[in-house]
Amino acid sequence: MNIHEIRTGELQKKLKKQKIDGILITSVNDLFFVTGFHQDRTILLLTGDKLYSFIPKMFYDDFKNTTPWAEIVIYENLYDDIENKIKELKLKKIVFDPTTSFYDEAKKFVDMGAKPLSSFIKEFRMIKKLDEFESIKRSCHIAAKAFGIIKPKIKEGVKEIEVARELEYIMQKLGAQTRSFETIVGFGPNAALPHHETSERKLKKNEVVLMDFGCVYKRYCSDMTRTFFYGKSTGEFLKVYSIVEKAQKEGIKISKEGVLSKEVDRVARDIISENGYGQYFTHGTGHGVGLEIHEEPYLNTRSSVKLQKGMSVTIEPGIYLYGKFGVRIEDTIYIEKNKAEILTK
Incomplete structure (x- = not known):
């Protein structure tokens, strides 16, 4: 059977x-x-x-x-x-x-x-069996490995769309069936648009690069976002990045069996708000990942779903400063009894 x-x-x-x-x-x-x-x-x-x-x-x-x-x-x-x-x-x-x-x-x-x-x-x-978990984990591993391969190749003058297509090619070469959604690559001010449509814009010196991507393996999705500075980082970027990084780490830390989804959102959102950027965090903290890239449970201010062992969700706080840059850090995690395992690494 x-x-x-x-x-x-x-x-x-x-x-x-x-x-x-x-x-x-x-x-x-x-x-x-x-x-x-x-x-x-x-x-x-x-x-x-x-x-x-x-x-x-x-x-x-x-x-x-x-x-x-x-x-x-x-x-x-x-x-x-x-x-x-x-x-x-x-x-x-x-x-x-x-x-x-x-x-x-x-x-x-x-x-x-x-x-x-x-x-x-x-x-x-919402609750993944072992075979589903193994497929999601492999999908996440492929995405993370692909990012490690492409990051050193991102140089001044390259187009957002070129980076996106090369990343998708690498993921498929590593064993993915396809991308899990339309890859987002945003340079400079485009990184401040949470669902930016990847364009022909070229990368300039001293700009933020935001990449939101994932792949499909045996029909199961992965989802991750990485943000970094190409060139000499500004003080403002380093400040914003450290706030988002802390919000994400604390969100992952609290994610375990029995915790309400909205409590995870509250922890991450409070850190960003307490540092004066609450109005610039414009979406939920996460969502389920499986056969679909966005599925139950959703981790936002309204969700009362309790996290359970076997759920795979994202933790993805962000700060978006329109016209300047944005920072989002996202990992897919697997909920266990007393902790969460980060899969996108």
């Missing part, structure tokens, strides 16, 4: 415990999480006793080899066939995740009698 079949069984136990007859699964990442199969145009109906997979005929052989425990339904009219199966099985309480379905699809599910429930699979995906 492989990990995906085990997950299917665990989800079925949860369905029975919550007295839910079935769940419709539409997200490609949720589909992979449950079955090990990664294709669109496929919808799962998971009941307490059976997994039904509605797929196009062209996917039959591949899906059968990947997920032999599922009952395959080759659909002609996807939503009609799903509704007919629900009626055939006399399922009463059906749920779906409205955050992973487009409007017309969600409306069709509601018309079938399904109810929105966004947390069902998300709660499972």
Whole structure:
């Protein structure tokens, strides 16, 4: 029995415990999480006793080899066939995740009698099993190693886009499938834009370089940010960097099982605020990382999720001085009982 079949069984136990007859699964990442199969145009109906997979005929052989425990339904009219199966099985309480379905699809599910429930699979995906942890750790190692290779190559006159493409090439050469999101490289004042769109701008002497990047390994993501000064550092940069560095270190230090996500955010945010830069920290302190680059749990002022052993999250405080420069330091970490392990190193 492989990990995906085990997950299917665990989800079925949860369905029975919550007295839910079935769940419709539409997200490609949720589909992979449950079955090990990664294709669109496929919808799962998971009941307490059976997994039904509605797929196009062209996917039959591949899906059968990947997920032999599922009952395959080759659909002609996807939503009609799903509704007919629900009626055939006399399922009463059906749920779906409205955050992973487009409007017309969600409306069709509601018309079938399904109810929105966004947390069902998300709660499972927050806690990483050993195979997931190993993939995330490897993904993080590749990203960190790639940064070590490219940093000495960043010289005056190089373009942001050239650095980004070279970094992505290095990560793939080291074993990554692809990048985990669009690589951000910001020089000088561009580093003050948290989600800057990497451009043709060339690096000048005595400028800040901010790089936010990650890769995918066996479908699992990594995420990290490094900021450094090219040339002779200014006193202002060194001051800001030391504040962000302290905020990140303390955020990582407090991250362990049982701590509220918003408490991690508070610790990092308070350090930045106490040093007079609170208004320049304009985003949350972190987020979950897994099959998606941004997933539950989120570490911000509103999150009441408790950190649990097995979660992988980022800690990424920042200070952004518009028109001057920005500093963000980000690592992906793994939550353990009494501490956190930094994976992006």
